[in-house]
Amino acid sequence: MKQKLRVIGIDDSPFKFEDEDVLVVGSIVRAPNYLEGVLSTRVKVDGLDATDKLIQMISNSRFAEQPCMIMTDGAALGGFNLIDLKKLWKQTGIPSLSISRDEPDFVKIKKAMKKHLPDWKDKFNKISSGDIYKIETEHKPIFVQIEGIDISEAERIIKLFTIRGRIPEPIRMSHIVASGIVRGESKGKP
């Protein structure tokens, strides 16, 4: 029997740095792309509440028990509102993973953080301390950070949920939803 794997894919909406907060969407998807549910919350632009808001959003929902993985688009939401993957995994009990299209450029990130954030040092240390794995795809590679799962299993699940390009469906769908709701029309790629 084929296993019914479910993933929650998370992305935020477009925003301007003067906005106070930003819409965050979680799509619950059964492999490879059957939409079963949508969750939503808001997090502060450049704030500190992303991890707690995600934990609340998922744990308070009826989807808390089902997913085999949480996937987030990048390591932060709403600018530099960092996602603590280890805390997300420990508190929800669901292995957690962030995906980036580009290898993090820590020189650039440090510079941007210094400019925007008084408390940049702690944040920078957190973002730059975890292992980053490179996964090859049919297109360009992706870069992932993981908690609660090993990289070979993470890679297997990513592939199960990827249809076109290199972004898994749960994240791609959340990107389209968040952008379509906030702008009136979804644009571009996550």
Place this chain on the structure above:
Amino acid sequence: MKQKLRVIGIDDSPFKFEDEDVLVVGSIVRAPNYLEGVLSTRVKVDGLDATDKLIQMISNSRFAEQPCMIMTDGAALGGFNLIDLKKLWKQTGIPSLSISRDEPDFVKIKKAMKKHLPDWKDKFNKISSGDIYKIETEHKPIFVQIEGIDISEAERIIKLFTIRGRIPEPIRMSHIVASGIVRGESKGKP
């Protein structure tokens, strides 16, 4: 070569009758369920702007040329804000169809309209004048009204976009999105 059929499926979010307006979501889906885009707008509860808002939402988007059909969940949005299918079809150039799970009970509808709407007569005449087709599914039947397409072609497209149950994916996905965004968690079936 397999034709790449696209449909826009439309549903509104949950609302209370004291709300002024309601979120409306349009999902652009390639058969059977690949999400390509999301559009959104707002219409007045029990208002008169549903048709014009849908025409604007679709015509101003980059998806205006692609879909072979617009599918709406029921004949109205935001309570009794009726969708004029003929106008929607004529102005967008896209054949339009509304789907209901239940055979319209015109006695009940008339009663509800009389209670809520001063201008109920015109609205009731419009809603009760079009042909209603019953389509059998593996589950219960659905009831549709159509403009710009014949019923056999409409039925073929509905089946192409239906995966589970009797509601085609573009409407089912818009229902999940609208409800997940407004409530924080999607619930129930469209």
